[in-house]
Amino acid sequence: MPIKALSVTGLRNLEPATLNFSSKINILYGANGSGKSSLLEAIYLLSLARSFRSTKIQTLIQHEAAETVVFAQLVASSEHNTNKIGIKRSRQGEFEIRINGENIKTIAQLARALPLQLLNSDSFLLLEGAPKLRRQFLDWGVFHVEHSFHSQWSRMQTSLKQRNSWLRHAIMDRQLLASWDKEFCAASESIDQARQNYIALLKPVFEQTLESLIKLPELSISYYRGWDKDSSLQSVLDNGLERDRILGYTQAGPQRADIRIKVGGHNAIEILSRGQQKLVVCALKLAQGYLLAQQMQQQCIYLIDDLPAELDKEHRKALSRLLEELNCQAFITGTDKETLLEGWQMDTPVAMFHVEHGRINLVE
Numbered sequence: 001m002p003i004k005a006l007s008v009t010g011l012r013n014l015e016p017a018t019l020n021f022s023s024k025i026n027i028l029y030g031a032n033g034s035g036k037s038s039l040l041e042a043i044y045l046l047s048l049a050r051s052f053r054s055t056k057i058q059t060l061i062q063h064e065a066a067e068t069v070v071f072a073q074l075v076a077s078s079e080h081n082t083n084k085i086g087i088k089r090s091r092q093g094e095f096e097i098r099i100n101g102e103n104i105k106t107i108a109q110l111a112r113a114l115p116l117q118l119l120n121s122d123s124f125l126l127l128e129g130a131p132k133l134r135r136q137f138l139d140w141g142v143f144h145v146e147h148s149f150h151s152q153w154s155r156m157q158t159s160l161k162q163r164n165s166w167l168r169h170a171i172m173d174r175q176l177l178a179s180w181d182k183e184f185c186a187a188s189e190s191i192d193q194a195r196q197n198y199i200a201l202l203k204p205v206f207e208q209t210l211e212s213l214i215k216l217p218e219l220s221i222s223y224y225r226g227w228d229k230d231s232s233l234q235s236v237l238d239n240g241l242e243r244d245r246i247l248g249y250t251q252a253g254p255q256r257a258d259i260r261i262k263v264g265g266h267n268a269i270e271i272l273s274r275g276q277q278k279l280v281v282c283a284l285k286l287a288q289g290y291l292l293a294q295q296m297q298q299q300c301i302y303l304i305d306d307l308p309a310e311l312d313k314e315h316r317k318a319l320s321r322l323l324e325e326l327n328c329q330a331f332i333t334g335t336d337k338e339t340l341l342e343g344w345q346m347d348t349p350v351a352m353f354h355v356e357h358g359r360i361n362l363v364e
């Protein structure tokens, strides 16, 4: 659901502000260091309770402030009943999350209420980065379309931790290991099934989205589940037990899953230019937004940091078309106002904000 109004206090260099946004395109322009990415961080905090720049919450909180508070009023919708989200994070690490005025305990509830995608220089490393990044990408989608996924994922993580801890014990209680294996395999099978289902839905949407951005007919995307596709996880665990004991961790399972992107049989990162890789990432992330709208009638918010630095004019225009088609809310930053204003259709609602020394002003 789009954000109608946002209040921010105590976040990086931003002055306390209450802002009204367009439910479609929001452009934030200003000099380097003015606070554009900080505003994106404020929105990101609302969805994930953390920063996208650092794992340390202290760096996000304004110097000398004790806490940061972000509050959003969402555009009302008949399908979803969340209309207010607020988060407070203190320097000591305490946090308070409120949805519709009620305290909530898990970040999963927050993420579900405000699905959000970030496109910045780090997220463009999706193809060349570690498999963990691609698993996070995949699980973002599965989490939003398959509501039982989160509990299966937690179950898998708990049993995996227990299993790994038992693997490191000098004397191993085989019975106990068997019981953790059973739990781990059951959760893993359902995670794998949910991921397979999601990839099957995502693939055609991704191919169509990519086609609108760039022609890469030989590009293919496939899913690796983390263990041999023709064997049961239990048999793979049994066969690998001695090696797992030597290593002290479980080698096979959904914690090793990956998405493989190839061009003509080669790993995409060995063939594609950096710009082409960024377009593939854009197509992947936009496809997730399309799928979310299709499957759950829910709109995803896009945060796109420094767009002109990432894509050339022609591809920025193609991306603008897709965002318009998706009918989503987007926050797009850059240093040059004119460049950011290019390429939108006449009837697209575009709100423009000038960011200067932490002050954000709507440009009428």
Ligand SMILES: Nc1ncnc2c1ncn2[C@@H]1O[C@H](COP(=O)(O)OP(=O)(O)OP(=O)(O)O)[C@@H](O)[C@H]1O
Binding pocket: 011, 012, 013, 014, 030, 031, 032, 033, 034, 035, 036, 037, 038, 039, 058, 059, 060, 061, 062, 063, 306, 335, 355
């Ligand atoms: N905890 C903090 N408290 C106060 N100011 C901070 C804090 N952390 C960072 N800053 C400052 O906030 C400013 C805003 O940075 P931000 O990354 O939001 O700018 P930007 O407009 O996105 O810049 P660029 O175009 O260079 O990416 C920077 O000058 C930075 O030094």
